[in-house]
Amino acid sequence: MYAFDIHRPETLGEAARLLSGNEDAKLMAGGQTLIPTLKQRLAQPSDLIDLGQVGDLKGIREEAGGLTIGAMTTHATVQFAPLVKRVIPSLADLAGHIGDAQVRNRGTLGGSIVNNDPAADYPGAVLALGATVRTNKRQIAGDSFFTGMFETALDPGEIVTAVHFPRPDSGRYMKFRNPASRYAIVGVYVAKTGGAVRVAVTGAAACAFRWTAAEQALTRSFTADALESLTVDPSDLNSDLHASAEYRAHLVKVMAKRAVAGMM
Amino acid sequence: MTAPLDTAPSGTGIGKAVRRREDQRFLTGRGTYTEDINRPGQLHAYILRSPHAHARINGIDTSAAREAPGVVAIFTGADMAADKVGSLPCGWQIHNKDGTPMAEPPHPPLVTDTVRHVGDQVAVVIAETKNQAKDAAELIQVDYEPLPAVVSTADADAPDQPQVHPNAPNNVCYDWHLGDKAAVDAAFARAAHVTTLDLVNNRLVPNAMEPRAYIGEYEPSTGDYTLYTTSQNPHVIRLLMGAFVLSIPEHKLRVVAPDVGGGFGSKIYHYAEEAIVTWASRKLGRPIKRVAERSESFLSDAHGRDHVTRAELALDKDGRFLGLRVATKANMGAYLSTFAPAIPTYLYGTLLAGQYATPAIYVEVKALFTHTVPVDAYRGAGRPEACYLLERIVDVAARETGIDRAELRRRNLIRPEQMPYATPVALTYDSGNFPRILERALELADYKGFAARKAESARRGKLRGLGLCSYIEACGIAPSNVAGALGARAGLYESAEVRFHPTGSVTVFTGTHSHGQSHETTFAQIVAEKLGVPIENVDIVHGDTAKVPMGMGTYGSRSLPVGGSAIVKAVDKVVAKARKIAAHMMEAAEADIEFKDGRFSVAGTDKSVGIADVALTAYVPHNYPLEELEPGLDEKAFYDPKNFTFPNGTQISEVEIDPETGVVEIASFIAVDDFGRIVNPMVVEGQVHGGVVQGIGQALYENCVYDPESGQLVTGSFMDYCMPRADDVPSFTVQTDETSPCTHNPLGVKGCGEAGAIGGSACIMNAVVDALSEHGIRHIDMPATPNRVWQAIQAARVPVAAE
Numbered sequence A: 001m002y003a004f005d006i007h008r009p010e011t012l013g014e015a016a017r018l019l020s021g022n023e024d025a026k027l028m029a030g031g032q033t034l035i036p037t038l039k040q041r042l043a044q045p046s047d048l049i050d051l052g053q054v055g056d057l058k059g060i061r062e063e064a065g066g067l068t069i070g071a072m073t074t075h076a077t078v079q080f081a082p083l084v085k086r087v088i089p090s091l092a093d094l095a096g097h098i099g100d101a102q103v104r105n106r107g108t109l110g111g112s113i114v115n116n117d118p119a120a121d122y123p124g125a126v127l128a129l130g131a132t133v134r135t136n137k138r139q140i141a142g143d144s145f146f147t148g149m150f151e152t153a154l155d156p157g158e159i160v161t162a163v164h165f166p167r168p169d170s171g172r173y174m175k176f177r178n179p180a181s182r183y184a185i186v187g188v189y190v191a192k193t194g195g196a197v198r199v200a201v202t203g204a205a206a207c208a209f210r211w212t213a214a215e216q217a218l219t220r221s222f223t224a225d226a227l228e229s230l231t232v233d234p235s236d237l238n239s240d241l242h243a244s245a246e247y248r249a250h251l252v253k254v255m256a257k258r259a260v261a262g263m264m
Numbered sequence B: 001m002t003a004p005l006d007t008a009p010s011g012t013g014i015g016k017a018v019r020r021r022e023d024q025r026f027l028t029g030r031g032t033y034t035e036d037i038n039r040p041g042q043l044h045a046y047i048l049r050s051p052h053a054h055a056r057i058n059g060i061d062t063s064a065a066r067e068a069p070g071v072v073a074i075f076t077g078a079d080m081a082a083d084k085v086g087s088l089p090c091g092w093q094i095h096n097k098d099g100t101p102m103a104e105p106p107h108p109p110l111v112t113d114t115v116r117h118v119g120d121q122v123a124v125v126i127a128e129t130k131n132q133a134k135d136a137a138e139l140i141q142v143d144y145e146p147l148p149a150v151v152s153t154a155d156a157d158a159p160d161q162p163q164v165h166p167n168a169p170n171n172v173c174y175d176w177h178l179g180d181k182a183a184v185d186a187a188f189a190r191a192a193h194v195t196t197l198d199l200v201n202n203r204l205v206p207n208a209m210e211p212r213a214y215i216g217e218y219e220p221s222t223g224d225y226t227l228y229t230t231s232q233n234p235h236v237i238r239l240l241m242g243a244f245v246l247s248i249p250e251h252k253l254r255v256v257a258p259d260v261g262g263g264f265g266s267k268i269y270h271y272a273e274e275a276i277v278t279w280a281s282r283k284l285g286r287p288i289k290r291v292a293e294r295s296e297s298f299l300s301d302a303h304g305r306d307h308v309t310r311a312e313l314a315l316d317k318d319g320r321f322l323g324l325r326v327a328t329k330a331n332m333g334a335y336l337s338t339f340a341p342a343i344p345t346y347l348y349g350t351l352l353a354g355q356y357a358t359p360a361i362y363v364e365v366k367a368l369f370t371h372t373v374p375v376d377a378y379r380g381a382g383r384p385e386a387c388y389l390l391e392r393i394v395d396v397a398a399r400e401t402g403i404d405r406a407e408l409r410r411r412n413l414i415r416p417e418q419m420p421y422a423t424p425v426a427l428t429y430d431s432g433n434f435p436r437i438l439e440r441a442l443e444l445a446d447y448k449g450f451a452a453r454k455a456e457s458a459r460r461g462k463l464r465g466l467g468l469c470s471y472i473e474a475c476g477i478a479p480s481n482v483a484g485a486l487g488a489r490a491g492l493y494e495s496a497e498v499r500f501h502p503t504g505s506v507t508v509f510t511g512t513h514s515h516g517q518s519h520e521t522t523f524a525q526i527v528a529e530k531l532g533v534p535i536e537n538v539d540i541v542h543g544d545t546a547k548v549p550m551g552m553g554t555y556g557s558r559s560l561p562v563g564g565s566a567i568v569k570a571v572d573k574v575v576a577k578a579r580k581i582a583a584h585m586m587e588a589a590e591a592d593i594e595f596k597d598g599r600f601s602v603a604g605t606d607k608s609v610g611i612a613d614v615a616l617t618a619y620v621p622h623n624y625p626l627e628e629l630e631p632g633l634d635e636k637a638f639y640d641p642k643n644f645t646f647p648n649g650t651q652i653s654e655v656e657i658d659p660e661t662g663v664v665e666i667a668s669f670i671a672v673d674d675f676g677r678i679v680n681p682m683v684v685e686g687q688v689h690g691g692v693v694q695g696i697g698q699a700l701y702e703n704c705v706y707d708p709e710s711g712q713l714v715t716g717s718f719m720d721y722c723m724p725r726a727d728d729v730p731s732f733t734v735q736t737d738e739t740s741p742c743t744h745n746p747l748g749v750k751g752c753g754e755a756g757a758i759g760g761s762a763c764i765m766n767a768v769v770d771a772l773s774e775h776g777i778r779h780i781d782m783p784a785t786p787n788r789v790w791q792a793i794q795a796a797r798v799p800v801a802a803e
Helices: A012-019 A034-039 A075-080 A082-087 A089-095 A101-106 A109-115 A122-128 A212-220 A245-263 B023-027 B077-082 B130-137 B181-189 B234-245 B272-284 B294-300 B383-401 B405-412 B434-444 B447-459 B480-485 B519-531 B559-585 B611-619 B681-701 B755-775 B786-802
Strands: A005-007 A025-028 A047-050 A060-063 A066-070 A132-135 A139-141 A146-148 A160-165 A170-177 A184-193 A196-202 B043-049 B055-061 B071-076 B121-127 B141-146 B172-179 B193-204 B213-219 B224-229 B253-256 B288-291 B304-315 B321-333 B360-369 B463-472 B494-500 B506-510 B538-541 B593-596 B599-602 B608-610 B634-639 B648-658 B663-674 B732-736
Touching (some): A012 A025, A025 A034, A060 A082, A066 A109, A075 A082, A075 A089, A075 A101, A082 A089, A089 A122, A089 A170, A122 A146, A122 A160, A122 A170, A122 A184, A122 A196, A170 A245, A184 A245, A196 A212, A196 A245, A245 B786, B043 B130, B043 B294, B055 B121, B071 B077, B071 B130, B172 B181, B181 B304, B193 B383, B193 B681, B213 B272, B224 B234, B224 B272, B234 B253, B234 B272, B272 B288, B304 B383, B321 B383, B383 B405, B383 B463, B383 B755, B405 B434, B405 B463, B434 B648, B434 B663, B434 B732, B447 B463, B463 B755, B494 B559, B506 B519, B506 B559, B519 B559, B559 B593, B559 B599, B559 B611, B559 B634, B599 B611, B608 B611, B648 B755, B663 B755, B663 B786, B681 B732, B681 B755, B755 B786
Parallel strands (some): A025 A047, B043 B288, B663 B732
Antiparallel strands (some): A060 A066, A066 A160, A170 A184, A184 A196, B043 B121, B172 B360, B193 B304, B213 B288, B494 B634, B593 B599, B599 B608, B648 B663
């Protein structure tokens, strides 16, 4: 790890001030990606701004029937919160499948979506639930938040403060995990609200995406069989040591069918 | 089997499940590992490693790095060469088919002009702190001229491949064979059926919990060196590094291997870093510490396995094995690690009879250099490779001939009445009842009920498979004269010293080393029982050349059969001497003295004396036969094994495969093992669990992958190299059979450290292929990852779709 200065601001304003105009400064949430990156000397920030002391970034509350979850809320908190289990149980379930217990105790919602790792779980929830990302400057629709591999719609200096998840009638996240890293090789989140269905896919491509053909098919007939005739084009999917693009394409459909079957 | 927790004095003898005495310190964080040790004035070393698989070094500029904060020194291969530091030696010489010796290229601790694998040692930076050393290493300018690299075992000997060493044409280290080729050819000529199987035994990274760590220290006033090292065998390191690399005589070199967090073979070998820190400590006059990070471990700990094999089995019309023909290419990596040449030869070829009475066997092994990390023994070492090959081909033969796989094994097993049994590949099995163990395992596994379980799985959309594996291993390594005739450059005996103290306690010094094997418990049980003293009064000391007379360390499941036997021999000497003293004390003839439960008594009288009182007399010899006996009660013994030991057993597993995803889940795993006599059943069960999980790891998860073009290690971290975890495996059923004890060592023990890993991968893969067989799949290579299983199913479905 290279040397850096660490800051532990107690307010959002102080954090923003430390970040503004300093291109080599980096925010740290749970650090579950950043710390290993630093240890491997793959990043060299001049300053690290630890958001851990900013109190109003944590917590879960019910809002407009859905949930608003602070950016610095850990996965374990979401996993075990009675409020989440009651309002959006599929989201608690997703949180419980991230990494391992150590990662879930440190990693945060905000850190996950801002990093936008192609294999992260939370981007699937943001898309499937039609969430809204709140920052210290504005609100960003979840559908336009993820712009590419490790890329988001955030401006320089912008800090995510919370995510608002509307409550679906039902939802289910099916994850096919990488046995080594326990990231998603493929994760499919299906959410149904009234007649509308959203199907979000993570892990399979450079960035989480909505599988619109599946959404249309499920809107017509909400059954696993409705997906049977669909195919996923592997040409834009990731291919690596653990899973070929063809295998990922196949898994997207299998996981989607299992998610739907689990919601019946 | 439940683990009894009886620690009452009556429950500490041989056969009792005594709780591990070492756990108090390990579980409370009081262990002393090398990294826990800090020496006054200590500096920290960081090794600059090659980023290239193969490159010529045209120059190394260290000028900027030398100016970096905290840097004390930077050394390169040229500095070590100037001091005439030797090559890291190889401990075993194999000969080619034509009798010429193997190619044995030099292995300098720091390279001089060429790097030969990613991670090869280029320079060492020594600084006040580890971070300063690491920072400075980035400032070293190495002028690399990248060269093409070869990493593939299958292709390394092709004529157009890049050459790893100038004196090993076509990258061949040796081309060895064993067995009667003509007899095998004749057997195949009259075979009713021949089964042929091509298979790969995938390369593994050992991944001991504790990364390798070293401290080198030199005392200028005496000329004494001390090396603290994460080693499985400190005396071997003293011999290899002292005699061959740094020219330090034994009396000036102390090697300490304190608590060590796992080895699995990877900590047997003498590594470059040991020589570097020891050599540099003299140059700088300060202790030098070096602790590997996990990513360095991936790039510098010797890897395991990595074979490519074609096997052929000839059977008669009744399914009796007539002959086995095996041709294997074994990857040595870029240099010869300490025991590397012996693994695919004398620990592999000699095991190809397995449990079967195959009359003719011929094996050829070509060992090849590649631009990869050196490959050496890894838990099982050669024997898992032999077992995997044999048990896979037996299963394929069963399918091809239509003979039930259990029945096919039954027909070919060596019968107990054939013991001792000389195999056609140089071993003589002394004991074992293979049929009895097979039948017991089949019964435990409810083999007959498998079809019903398979049908039940099918109703849930799952493919169920059963895997059977009957393994044997040659352990207790090894009779020195036999090993020497086969190319070993050292003896393989073990030493022990039993020091009976004046007031009744005992310290035992053993040349084996415990890094997870529970010697402090098991050995104490033996000594306490044999001497009739409470186990609390017995301490086991290992891991320090200044304390222990001599030692070969721990590997090859040898600690109990060889080290334990040495302890028994020393105990017997203590008792023999104490008997003489007791006879004097009780004014009786030595022949009339009986020893039982710690007391000497005169036969036919009520006169007796406890061994502690005898010890006191031995050290306070006021009334003592000084003219006949030396004072003191402290005996040493060296034990050289008369034969290998042959642990054996049958494992049966069942798996369920989800054909939609290719995911394999293990439904059950049963092991019935013959380890001879059992000293501590709880420890044995733990060893089997660990071994089985490593076998499962190879079968389903672990795979070391190099990029064929760049020679980069693709699986260089736990993000990509998948270790098995607790939630990947079921609860195991482990039983032992003690009815066939080893016939040639005093404890009747065979060793248990590797057994689980020797059969485990074959057992699981037989189950996986069995499950996939309904798709017409005959074989898939390890690891059976979801992607690979799914692809195999897809490929098998294609002809069906085309119909």
